[in-house]
Amino acid sequence: MAMIILVGYYRNIQGPPSSRYFTSDKYIIIDGKPFFPIGLYSVNPLKRWDPPTAFEEIKEAGFNSVHTYEYDYAYLKEYVKKAESVGLKVLIYPGSRMEKPEFDINDVKNAVANLANSPAILSWYLCEEPDSVNIEPEQIDKERDLIHNLDPGRATSIIISDRKRYKNYANYSDIFMIERYPVPKQPIVDIAESLDMARKAVRDKMPVWAVLQAFGYQNDKNRGWDWGREPTLREMKAMTYLAIVKGVRGIFYFTYHGSQYFIKDSPLHWEN
Numbered sequence: 001m002a003m004i005i006l007v008g009y010y011r012n013i014q015g016p017p018s019s020r021y022f023t024s025d026k027y028i029i030i031d032g033k034p035f036f037p038i039g040l041y042s043v044n045p046l047k048r049w050d051p052p053t054a055f056e057e058i059k060e061a062g063f064n065s066v067h068t069y070e071y072d073y074a075y076l077k078e079y080v081k082k083a084e085s086v087g088l089k090v091l092i093y094p095g096s097r098m099e100k101p102e103f104d105i106n107d108v109k110n111a112v113a114n115l116a117n118s119p120a121i122l123s124w125y126l127c128e129e130p131d132s133v134n135i136e137p138e139q140i141d142k143e144r145d146l147i148h149n150l151d152p153g154r155a156t157s158i159i160i161s162d163r164k165r166y167k168n169y170a171n172y173s174d175i176f177m178i179e180r181y182p183v184p185k186q187p188i189v190d191i192a193e194s195l196d197m198a199r200k201a202v203r204d205k206m207p208v209w210a211v212l213q214a215f216g217y218q219n220d221k222n223r224g225w226d227w228g229r230e231p232t233l234r235e236m237k238a239m240t241y242l243a244i245v246k247g248v249r250g251i252f253y254f255t256y257h258g259s260q261y262f263i264k265d266s267p268l269h270w271e272n
Contacts, residue, residue: 021155021174026207026249028155028175030089030122037089037122037250039065041211042258046078050257051264055086058256065122067091067252073111080118089122091157091252094147097128103143109150116151123157126173130158131165137172144173159211163194166201176202179254180239181213183231188238195246209250210243212236214269215261224261233272 027034043066045054058066064087068079071093083090095111096104115121124147127140144156157175160166170176178198182190191212198208216230217223224230231239243251256263263270 020153022207022249026204028122028207028249031119035064035089035122037065037091037209037252038063039067039089039091039122039250039252040214040263041067041252041255042069043256044068044070044079046075046082054256055082055088059086059088063088065089065091065250065252066256067125069093069097069128071095071097073107073114076111076115080115080120084118084120088120090120091122091125094124094126094143102139105146108143108146112147112150116154121154123155123175124151125158126156127158129161129179130169131160131162137169140169140172157209160198163197166198170201170203171205173206175207175209175250177209177211177250177252179211181215181227181254182239183213183216183235184228188235188242191239191242192246195243195248199247207249208247209252210248211252211254212239212243214253214263215255215258218261218265222261222265225258230266230269236272 022028023034027036040058040063043054043058044050045052051057055066066083066088070076070079073095076092076095080090094108096107126143127135130140140158147156155174157177158169158173159177159179160169161179163178176198178194180191180194182188195208195210202208213231214236215224216227240251255261
C-alpha cells in the first residue's frame with residue numbers, strides 16, 4: 001500500500017462539522033491528527049465463525065480499521081475494547097441498525113453514551129444502503145442530529161450502493177461512502193466514474209470514502225453472492241489507486257467474512 005503523507009490539520013472540535021471532524025482537505029481528524037482509514041468490512045473475532053486472532057492478523061497485514069454489522073450494545077462494548085487494545089479503529093452502528101423507517105432512540109442513546117469515550121471509534125455508521133431498503137434521507141438526518149447532540153466530537157457516515165441516487169442521500173451524514181464491485185462484469189474505470197459522481201453529489205463539502213471489491217466466487221459453499229470471481233492483484237491495485245487519484249479520504253474492502261465469503265479461504269488472494 002502506498003504511503004500517504006497528510007499535512008495540516010485543525011486541533012479543535014468547535015465550529016461547523018467540516019472543521020470539527022475534518023482537516024481543510026477533508027481527512028478525518030483522529031487523536032488530533034489527520035487519519036486515512038484502510039479497513040476491512042465484517043470482521044468479528046468475538047463470534048465463533050471468525051478466528052479469535054482476526055484483529056491481530058488484520059493489524060499485522062497493514063490495515064488500521066475494521067467494520068462490523070453487529071449492533072447489539074453488549075457486543076459492541078467488547079468489540080470496541082478489543083479493537084482498542086490492538087490499535088484498530090472501528091466503524092460501527094450506534095446501537096441500532098436502521099433497516100426500518102424508524103430507529104430505536106433508546107438503543108442509540110444507550111450505545112453512544114456508553115461507547116463515545118472510546119478512542120477506537122472511527123465513525124458512527126448510520127445506515128447500510130438506505131437506497132436499497134427505502135429509508136428516507138430525512139430519517140437518517142434525525143439519527144445524525146441525535147448523535148451529534150450525544151457525541152458532538154465524532155462524525156457520522158452512511159454508504160450508498162446505487163450511484164444514480166447519490167444526490168438523494170448527499171448531505172445527510174458527515175462522511176459519504178460508496179460501494180463499487182465491478183469485477184468481473186464491469187470495467188475497473190467504474191470506480192473512477194462513480195467517485196466523480198459522488199464528489200459532485202456532495203459538492204466536495206464532505207469526504208467521500210470508497211468500499212472496494214475484495215470478494216468473489218470461491219467454491220459452491222462460498223459463492224460470493226454470485227460475483228463470478230475474486231479480483232486479481234492487478235485489479236485490486238487498479239481500483240485502489242483510481243480511488244486515491246479521485247480524491248477518496250478513506251478506503252475499506254468488502255469483505256473479510258460474510259454469509260457467502262471468507263477471505264482467509266483464499267490464501268493467495270488474502271496475501272494479495
